[in-house]
Amino acid sequence: MKVKSWSIVIQLYWVSLLMAFTSSAQSTSGEFTSVVDILSESAEFSTFLRLLQRNGHIPYLNELQNFTLLAPVNSAFASEFEKKAEFDVKNYVLDDLVLQTSQISNGTTILRDSVKFPLSIHHYGNGEISINKAFIVEPDLTPNFQNATVHGISTLLPDPPKVGNLLEKLESDREGVHLFNSLIKSFKGFESLASNSTLLIPFDVNFYKDFNHIEINYLLDAFNHLSTVESSIARDWSRDRERFLQTLLCHKIIGGLEADDKSLINLAGQPIKFRSWNLGSCMSVNDSTPSVYSNMIYDRGIAHGFTEIPFLHSAVSFNTEKYLHGMNSTDFVRELFFRNLQHMIRDESITKKMTIFIPETALNEKFGFTKPSLLYHFIEDQVWLEDEFLSSNDEQPSTKMFQSAFCSSNKRLGGQCQRLKIQKLRGSYTINSKYKILHAKPYEIGKTLIYTISEDLQLPGDFLSALNPFYHCSRSLVFLRQSGLLKLPANTQGYTVLLPCFDSWGFFDLNFEYLQNNATAVNLIMKNLILDGLLYSDAKNVTVETRNILGEKVSLSVSSTDDGGDDETTFQLSTVDEVIRVNHSLDSFFDQGVIHPLQSAYFPRAVNITISDLLETTGATEFINFLEHFQDLSSIIKENKPYSILVPTASSLNMEPVGINSTNLQDFLKLHIVTGNYTKNLLHCEGQANTTLGEPLLCRESSPGSYLLRLENGADHEVRILRKGCSSFGNESCIFLIDRPISLLWLSQQKSHLHLPGIAVGVGVIVGVFSVVAIFSAY
Ligand SMILES: *[C@@H]1O[C@H](CO)[C@@H](O)[C@H](O)[C@H]1NC(C)=O
Ligand SMILES: *[C@@H]1O[C@H](CO)[C@@H](O)[C@H](O)[C@H]1NC(C)=O
Ligand SMILES: *[C@@H]1O[C@H](CO)[C@@H](O)[C@H](O)[C@H]1NC(C)=O
Ligand SMILES: *[C@@H]1O[C@H](CO)[C@@H](O)[C@H](O)[C@H]1NC(C)=O
Numbered sequence: 001m002k003v004k005s006w007s008i009v010i011q012l013y014w015v016s017l018l019m020a021f022t023s024s025a026q027s028t029s030g031e032f033t034s035v036v037d038i039l040s041e042s043a044e045f046s047t048f049l050r051l052l053q054r055n056g057h058i059p060y061l062n063e064l065q066n067f068t069l070l071a072p073v074n075s076a077f078a079s080e081f082e083k084k085a086e087f088d089v090k091n092y093v094l095d096d097l098v099l100q101t102s103q104i105s106n107g108t109t110i111l112r113d114s115v116k117f118p119l120s121i122h123h124y125g126n127g128e129i130s131i132n133k134a135f136i137v138e139p140d141l142t143p144n145f146q147n148a149t150v151h152g153i154s155t156l157l158p159d160p161p162k163v164g165n166l167l168e169k170l171e172s173d174r175e176g177v178h179l180f181n182s183l184i185k186s187f188k189g190f191e192s193l194a195s196n197s198t199l200l201i202p203f204d205v206n207f208y209k210d211f212n213h214i215e216i217n218y219l220l221d222a223f224n225h226l227s228t229v230e231s232s233i234a235r236d237w238s239r240d241r242e243r244f245l246q247t248l249l250c251h252k253i254i255g256g257l258e259a260d261d262k263s264l265i266n267l268a269g270q271p272i273k274f275r276s277w278n279l280g281s282c283m284s285v286n287d288s289t290p291s292v293y294s295n296m297i298y299d300r301g302i303a304h305g306f307t308e309i310p311f312l313h314s315a316v317s318f319n320t321e322k323y324l325h326g327m328n329s330t331d332f333v334r335e336l337f338f339r340n341l342q343h344m345i346r347d348e349s350i351t352k353k354m355t356i357f358i359p360e361t362a363l364n365e366k367f368g369f370t371k372p373s374l375l376y377h378f379i380e381d382q383v384w385l386e387d388e389f390l391s392s393n394d395e396q397p398s399t400k401m402f403q404s405a406f407c408s409s410n411k412r413l414g415g416q417c418q419r420l421k422i423q424k425l426r427g428s429y430t431i432n433s434k435y436k437i438l439h440a441k442p443y444e445i446g447k448t449l450i451y452t453i454s455e456d457l458q459l460p461g462d463f464l465s466a467l468n469p470f471y472h473c474s475r476s477l478v479f480l481r482q483s484g485l486l487k488l489p490a491n492t493q494g495y496t497v498l499l500p501c502f503d504s505w506g507f508f509d510l511n512f513e514y515l516q517n518n519a520t521a522v523n524l525i526m527k528n529l530i531l532d533g534l535l536y537s538d539a540k541n542v543t544v545e546t547r548n549i550l551g552e553k554v555s556l557s558v559s560s561t562d563d564g565g566d567d568e569t570t571f572q573l574s575t576v577d578e579v580i581r582v583n584h585s586l587d588s589f590f591d592q593g594v595i596h597p598l599q600s601a602y603f604p605r606a607v608n609i610t611i612s613d614l615l616e617t618t619g620a621t622e623f624i625n626f627l628e629h630f631q632d633l634s635s636i637i638k639e640n641k642p643y644s645i646l647v648p649t650a651s652s653l654n655m656e657p658v659g660i661n662s663t664n665l666q667d668f669l670k671l672h673i674v675t676g677n678y679t680k681n682l683l684h685c686e687g688q689a690n691t692t693l694g695e696p697l698l699c700r701e702s703s704p705g706s707y708l709l710r711l712e713n714g715a716d717h718e719v720r721i722l723r724k725g726c727s728s729f730g731n732e733s734c735i736f737l738i739d740r741p742i743s744l745l746w747l748s749q750q751k752s753h754l755h756l757p758g759i760a761v762g763v764g765v766i767v768g769v770f771s772v773v774a775i776f777s778a779y
């Protein structure tokens with residue numbers, strides 16, 4: 001306590017001593033005053049002077065010539081100064097400049113030479129002048145012993161912030177420089193790049209005016225991938241970012257009034273035309289709207305903030321590769337480089353039409369791309385999905401196929417390109433029925449369109465993986481496996497496979513059972529449906545000569561009706577009687593070609609499944625014996641005549657009172673034989689079906705897939721169709737296995753029953769006619 005108060009007393013003593021000395025010096029030797037004399041003369045500068053003395057700067061100032069000293073008055077040394085220990089006299093000295101306030105123009109002037117850091121001098125016109133926010137409170141104190149001036153200033157002149165801090169401060173004071181700030185934060189060495197420079201700061205609005213979010217992500221390295229990529233990828237990326245900044249920097253400090261009508265070359269070598277506005281308080285570059293924040297001093301340089309820099313957009317040119325980085329698909333870019341396919345996303349993406357499907361980034365599994373599978377993500381054309389599917393009805397799925405850029409598989413696809421199938425349903429798009437396209441509008445860069453997809457697009461795999469389980473092709477697959485056809489030999493042309501699916505074998509389950517016991521027939525059927533060459537369901541009317549996998553020549557005629565939505569394509573094979581209907585949306589690609597899942601089974605001419613084959617399959621031997629008993633009936637079987645036969649199960653036949661010697665056996669059998677042109681009514685369970693006995697049958701679906709038959713003119717008895725199958729000679733001769741015989745008894749009862757009302761009605765009519773006649777004759 002005592003020591004402290006003593007030291008204050010001593011200090012006060014020294015101050016009063018000093019003041020006494022200086023005032024006497026002034027009065028005695030008035031002619032020769034130095035800068036230090038001026039400081040000494042005014043009590044306003046005592047703190048500053050003491051600081052100069054403490055730091056030993058007095059001799060330096062005494063020897064200095066041709067300069068200006070900015071001297072903070074005592075009040076400038078408010079509390080915060082004591083904490084900031086560093087003091088540099090150079091902050092307050094303007095070398096080689098004897099500044100008179102009368103020389104200072106109205107408005108803003110930037111001092112950049114002979115100063116430690118740039119000074120922004122602002123003359124308000126009303127006599128007030130500020131220097132880097134410090135106001136001149138004691139102007140133009142001039143010593144006569146030195147060529148110099150002294151200006152008392154209201155606050156200290158600390159070092160201005162580093163450029164990074166300036167931007168951070170700017171961002172925290174007012175939003176709007178976030179993007180530029182994050183760009184330079186991730187840019188190593190920006191400070192030295194921006195030193196002794198004029199920096200044009202594009203505000204966020206400026207970014208959004210000139211770039212989309214993908215381009216901004218790229219410039220900002222928003223996903224922090226730049227530091228992780230190989231130099232071959234990083235080189236261009238870093239160069240772009242550097243060039244972007246170089247465009248915004250000039251190696252000369254310019255601002256204020258001096259910026260008017262000046263042209264400077266930026267670090268990218270382009271001229272920039274400056275123009276100052278509003279007495280130097282803001283400026284425009286190449287006729288932009290004037291800057292919003294200007295003449296911001298940093299150590300060392302000056303920054304001006306813009307909402308519109310005309311050449312910002314052209315600072316960087318984009319291509320697909322850069323877009324992929326901006327979409328956080330750097331991993332995909334890497335894979336392309338690894339497989340030497342970078343040309344697809346570099347130069348070619350600007351000059352060549354292209355469409356790319358990019359998997360969404362947040363993939364958990366690591367990419368495992370091969371060159372072919374990478375190429376499968378590209379279509380070498382522009383596919384505008386919304387235009388392609390313009391005419392499609394929104395409720396109906398509609399499908400289009402496109403050739404991918406993977407075309408080099410000579411061995412498997414004969415050099416043709418593997419396709420992509422795109423389907424639209426209710427506004428959303430899917431590739432190969434599996435990969436969802438996440439938005440209908442692509443990103444467009446150069447001539448390339450980019451779509452993002454839900455997961456990594458895989459090349460069609462082997463035969464089995466190609467088939468959607470919902471197509472229900474399993475029985476055909478069993479047959480293919482049985483015939484060793486799941487692995488097809490390389491044929492250098494690819495294959496077109498016609499495959500009965502959708503439980504079409506279940507519909508003809510008798511045929512299926514027959515085939516299960518005849519491998520030869522299965523082999524023939526399946527091999528006849530596997531053809532060389534690629535024919536898709538969008539093929540136009542053509543006839544091609546090809547071969548099936550048996551090596552036999554096949555002539556194939558494609559016919560398609562192209563009437564908007566309900567397209568149908570049919571294939572007519574020279575080896576199959578029936579016309580094969582091919583569904584448009586079902587083309588299923590595999591690594592060796594295309595599979596057409598069919599709605600029904602087709603039998604080639606080479607395979608004859610006869611009525612008698614199917615009859616035998618039912619196991620109803622006694623019934624067959626009955627049929628063979630009669631010449632005309634057995635000829636139906638032997639000659640494959642167009643009749644269908646309802647066959648009761650073997651066990652149910654025993655319960656029926658018919659035998660080989662029954663007199664009504666032939667009628668009984670005829671009641672079970674349907675004329676061929678009615679077969680389709682039975683197959684589809686619609687209308688009536690005439691039996692050869694002349695008694696029609698009616699069909700009824702009791703529950704889905706369960707069909708019941710009864711006599712139209714008979715009792716209420718019904719028989720159930722258990723199984724069915726058709727001969728390969730057209731669909732007019734089929735076998736229907738029924739759960740019990742249709743009894744003649746039902747009929748005869750019904751008939752006798754029918755006769756009575758028939759007579760009654762007849763009598764009634766006659767009576768009626770007589771009555772009418774009687775009434776008329778009464779008049
Ligand atoms: C001061 O300026 C004058 C005139 O330009 C020059 O002759 C002189 O050398 C300068 N003095 C110093 C110390 O720089
Ligand atoms: C004083 O200094 C200024 C600035 O260097 C110079 O232009 C001027 O000639 C000097 N005057 C004298 C008298 O040396
Ligand atoms: C500076 O501004 C003041 C007030 O606006 C005006 O009176 C004065 O003439 C101006 N000086 C010059 C040199 O333009
Ligand atoms: C910036 O300019 C000052 C003064 O002209 C100079 O001393 C300094 O070396 C320059 N700095 C750089 C990085 O060029």
Ligand SMILES: *[C@@H]1O[C@H](CO)[C@@H](O)[C@H](O)[C@H]1NC(C)=O
Nearest residue numbers: 247266270271272273286311
């Ligand atoms: C500024 O405009 C001039 C012509 O007015 C032009 O030559 C120059 O390239 C432009 N600067 C930039 C960076 O685009």
Ligand SMILES: *[C@@H]1O[C@H](CO)[C@@H](O)[C@H](O)[C@H]1NC(C)=O
Nearest residue numbers: 223328329330331361362363
């Ligand atoms: C960008 O992709 C990486 C994987 O490459 C992932 O970890 C990250 O979450 C993604 N970032 C964003 C913002 O999606």
Ligand SMILES: *[C@@H]1O[C@H](CO)[C@@H](O)[C@H](O)[C@H]1NC(C)=O
Nearest residue numbers: 540541542558559560561562
């Ligand atoms: C194909 O041929 C069929 C029948 O000959 C015809 O109806 C159809 O319009 C043709 N389609 C095309 C696209 O020419």
Ligand SMILES: *[C@@H]1O[C@H](CO)[C@@H](O)[C@H](O)[C@H]1NC(C)=O
Nearest residue numbers: 518520521524606607608609
């Ligand atoms: C099996 O099918 C083939 C071809 O249709 C036929 O030639 C052969 O007779 C059938 N074999 C049997 C046991 O039915």
Ligand SMILES: *[C@@H]1O[C@H](CO)[C@@H](O)[C@H](O)[C@H]1NC(C)=O
Nearest residue numbers: 605606607608609639640729
């Ligand atoms: C199949 O039947 C047709 C017509 O009856 C006959 O011409 C052909 O030879 C038969 N094919 C086989 C392989 O039995």
Ligand SMILES: *[C@@H]1O[C@H](CO)[C@@H](O)[C@H](O)[C@H]1NC(C)=O
Nearest residue numbers: 625629658659660661662663
């Ligand atoms: C049918 O009649 C023949 C001779 O008329 C007789 O030999 C046979 O045993 C009879 N069969 C049956 C099952 O009654």
Ligand SMILES: *[C@@H]1O[C@H](CO)[C@@H](O)[C@H](O)[C@H]1NC(C)=O
Nearest residue numbers: 675676677678679681687688
């Ligand atoms: C079947 O043919 C007969 C005569 O040939 C005809 O009267 C009948 O209407 C045909 N039935 C159908 C369903 O076509």
Ligand SMILES: *[C@@H]1O[C@H](CO)[C@@H](O)[C@H](O)[C@H]1NC(C)=O
Nearest residue numbers: 675690691692693694695696
């Ligand atoms: C029903 O079949 C019988 C016998 O074949 C025939 O006489 C009759 O005309 C057929 N009736 C119809 C409506 O087809």
